Amino acid sequence: MLRIQNLYKRYGDYIALNGLNLYLKKGELLGFVGPNGAGKTTTMRIAAGLLKADSGEIYVDGIDVNKDQKKLKEKIGYMPDFFGVYDNLKVIEYMEFYASMYGIIGNKAKQISMELMDQVNLSDKANDYVDELSRGMKQRLCLARSLVHNPDLLILDEPASGLDPRARVEMKTILKNLSDNGRTIIVSSHILPELAQMCTTIGIIEKGRMVVNGTVDEIMTKLNATNPIIIKVVNNQEEAITLLKTNPLVENISIKENSISIGFLGDEIEEAKLIRTLVENNVYLSSFSREEGDLESLFMQITAHAEQEV
Numbered sequence: 001m002l003r004i005q006n007l008y009k010r011y012g013d014y015i016a017l018n019g020l021n022l023y024l025k026k027g028e029l030l031g032f033v034g035p036n037g038a039g040k041t042t043t044m045r046i047a048a049g050l051l052k053a054d055s056g057e058i059y060v061d062g063i064d065v066n067k068d069q070k071k072l073k074e075k076i077g078y079m080p081d082f083f084g085v086y087d088n089l090k091v092i093e094y095m096e097f098y099a100s101m102y103g104i105i106g107n108k109a110k111q112i113s114m115e116l117m118d119q120v121n122l123s124d125k126a127n128d129y130v131d132e133l134s135r136g137m138k139q140r141l142c143l144a145r146s147l148v149h150n151p152d153l154l155i156l157d158e159p160a161s162g163l164d165p166r167a168r169v170e171m172k173t174i175l176k177n178l179s180d181n182g183r184t185i186i187v188s189s190h191i192l193p194e195l196a197q198m199c200t201t202i203g204i205i206e207k208g209r210m211v212v213n214g215t216v217d218e219i220m221t222k223l224n225a226t227n228p229i230i231i232k233v234v235n236n237q238e239e240a241i242t243l244l245k246t247n248p249l250v251e252n253i254s255i256k257e258n259s260i261s262i263g264f265l266g267d268e269i270e271e272a273k274l275i276r277t278l279v280e281n282n283v284y285l286s287s288f289s290r291e292e293g294d295l296e297s298l299f300m301q302i303t304a305h306a307e308q309e310v
């Protein structure tokens with residue numbers, strides 16, 4: 001659905017995007033995460049056709065963003081991170097106004113607007129003035145507005161920013177429902193745990209480059225593969241250490257309380273072979289397991305130096 005290759009964007013001398021790559025399949029929900037200033041808004045605005053890149057390729061469902069703006073606008077729904085004030089407009093009028101920008105008018109506009117307001121839990125606010133809505137309601141309205149032309153790809157820039165915990169949960173539930181109904185979505189945030197539970201795919205951006213992009217499962221598998229294995233030996237720790245030292249896949253042996261921690265470069269089959277060697281040499285194990293990694297610590301690790309420089 002979305003293919004971004006080698007994207008570059010400068011603001012004056014400042015390099016905001018530095019060869020960014022991003023791939024997203026139909027029906028996926030991508031959490032686009034990075035620290036402040038990493039380039040999320042710039043990427044999203046370029047993908048939505050609102051900003052021009054200096055170079056790079058972007059295709060949305062096969063459409064070249066640089067060549068066919070009209071078709072692109074039909075495909076994409078965009079929700080910006082900031083939106084303005086709306087004098088004297090009722091919620092339903094606001095929705096119908098946006099529908100009219102896509103040529104949808106009259107009863108059809110009313111029907112679509114009512115359906116979308118229902119999806120974002122705003123049906124009972126149809127006749128309220130937009131300015132009188134809470135921040136969470138305004139954000140949900142903005143989401144509904146971005147769906148008015150039934151786009152294939154939704155690009156949402158920090159839709160949950162500034163919301164209280166209850167409103168954040170409500171926004172997440174709405175996004176999850178949209179995703180479950182087959183919509184392809186990119187949602188940005190600088191809070192990874194918030195996205196990790198609902199996203200199928202994660203992209204971590206730092207200093208204008210994508211540093212991690214894959215499904216949550218793929219990222220966790222890769223992440224865990226580099227974690228130490230913790231071995232608990234119940235009888236002969238010395239013998240265990242001697243055996244571990246002879247295995248070329250074992251590195252960094254250390255003892256923590258009554259456990260042995262090792263760096264291990266092998267896959268699961270090699271892990272099984274190592275267990276067999278230990279047991280066959282009368283080393284009794286009560287446990288043998290990789291330390292579990294978590295996405296949050298990965299994110300903090302990747303973005304630590306970027307935060308320090310801010």
Ligand SMILES: Nc1ncnc2c1ncn2[C@@H]1O[C@H](COP(=O)(O)OP(=O)(O)OP(=O)(O)O)[C@@H](O)[C@H]1O
Binds near residue numbers: 036
């Ligand atoms: N119009 C502009 N002129 C100059 N610099 C800009 C402009 N827009 C963005 N930048 C700079 O480009 C970098 C990337 O900005 P961008 O808004 O894309 O980051 P972001 O990841 O969305 O950040 P945030 O999480 O704070 O919204 C930042 O350093 C920002 O200051």
